Amino acid sequence: xxxxxxxxxxxxxxxxxxxxxxxxxxxxxxxxxxxxxxxxxxxxxxxxxxxxxxxxxxxxxxxxxxxxxxxxxxxxxxxxxxxxxxxxxxxxxxxxxxxxxxxxxxxxxxxxxxxxxxxxxxxxxxxxxxxxxxxxxxxxxxxxxxxxxxxxxxxxxxxxxxxxxxxxxxxxxxxxxxxxxxxxxxxxxxxxxxxxxxxxxxxxxxxxxxxxxxxxxxxxxxxxxxxxxxxxxxxxxxxxxxxxxxxxxxxxxxxxxxxxx
DNA sequence: ATTGTGGCCTGCCCGC
DNA sequence: TGCGGGCAGGCCACAA
Numbered sequence: 001x002x003x004x005x006x007x008x009x010x011x012x013x014x015x016x017x018x019x020x021x022x023x024x025x026x027x028x029x030x031x032x033x034x035x036x037x038x039x040x041x042x043x044x045x046x047x048x049x050x051x052x053x054x055x056x057x058x059x060x061x062x063x064x065x066x067x068x069x070x071x072x073x074x075x076x077x078x079x080x081x082x083x084x085x086x087x088x089x090x091x092x093x094x095x096x097x098x099x100x101x102x103x104x105x106x107x108x109x110x111x112x113x114x115x116x117x118x119x120x121x122x123x124x125x126x127x128x129x130x131x132x133x134x135x136x137x138x139x140x141x142x143x144x145x146x147x148x149x150x151x152x153x154x155x156x157x158x159x160x161x162x163x164x165x166x167x168x169x170x171x172x173x174x175x176x177x178x179x180x181x182x183x184x185x186x187x188x189x190x191x192x193x194x195x196x197x198x199x200x201x202x203x204x205x206x207x208x209x210x211x212x213x214x215x216x217x218x219x220x221x222x223x224x225x226x227x228x229x230x231x232x233x234x235x236x237x238x239x240x241x242x243x244x245x246x247x248x249x250x251x252x253x254x255x256x257x258x259x260x261x
Numbered sequence: 262a263t264t265g266t267g268g269c270c271t272g273c274c275c276g277c
Numbered sequence: 278t279g280c281g282g283g284c285a286g287g288c289c290a291c292a293a
Contacts, residue, residue: 250286251287252285
């Protein structure tokens with residue numbers, strides 16, 4: 001599923017291939033996919049004749065700026081959404097998502113004057129598009145999170161550490177698989193109260209967030225150490241302990257009871 | 262405010 | 278071979 005890492009790949013794709021191309025037409029056949037009262041007609045009126053001028057990202061949201069004082073276009077990809085420009089996908093494979101080439105799953109298509117297009121293909125319709133998204137609703141991006149900022153994110157919260165890290169209003173970009181991987185590497189129990197970490201543990205966690213994002217940046221969220229072991233009968237690749245499966249923060253959570261404390 | 266829960270979307274996989 | 282049920286997780290509405 002797309003997390004920060006995949007959305008960053010989408011951002012780079014959009015930046016490399018979708019900027020500066022005059023928009024001729026917008027096709028948005030699924031009204032449900034348009035958020036915040038947006039309609040296909042309004043979206044078309046807002047974009048046609050303009051060009052995308054910049055591709056930014058906060059957490060899992062992709063932001064496309066438009067020319068001529070045009071609106072900001074915000075795209076969310078849910079867990080099965082893919083970005084394609086001129087038919088080229090931003091990532092090769094998406095775990096939990098079909099990689100079939102089904103045009104009916106295209107929820108948004110921005111057609112350029114030159115005949116190419118930018119489109120979002122989202123089988124499960126969990127993503128969406130909106131104009132002028134509220135940028136203050138998302139916490140600081142997980143990429144570049146310093147120990148000091150992480151300490152503020154965790155605060156004195158008694159919520160499970162994992163739930164706090166997945167709370168997009170506190171820190172944005174981390175999803176279920178990525179958090180399991182980060183906590184596995186950090187040797188921290190996902191069920192620990194978020195505020196119970198001592199300063200050394202906060203520094204350690206911040207370091208593993210950075211290193212995990214760097215390391216998986218070219219491989220994808222699913223390419224972690226613990227990823228392949230997230231299944232019944234899976235054992236810890238590090239010490240061989242059977243992994244424990246729990247629901248934490250409303251999400252299926254796999255962790256090692258031996259080295260995650 | 263904080264924390265937890267349930268529902269939504271629908272393709273896919275497993276077992277019968 | 279077809280079918281039904283469970284599962285996946287990001288996000289939101291809602292409750293205590």
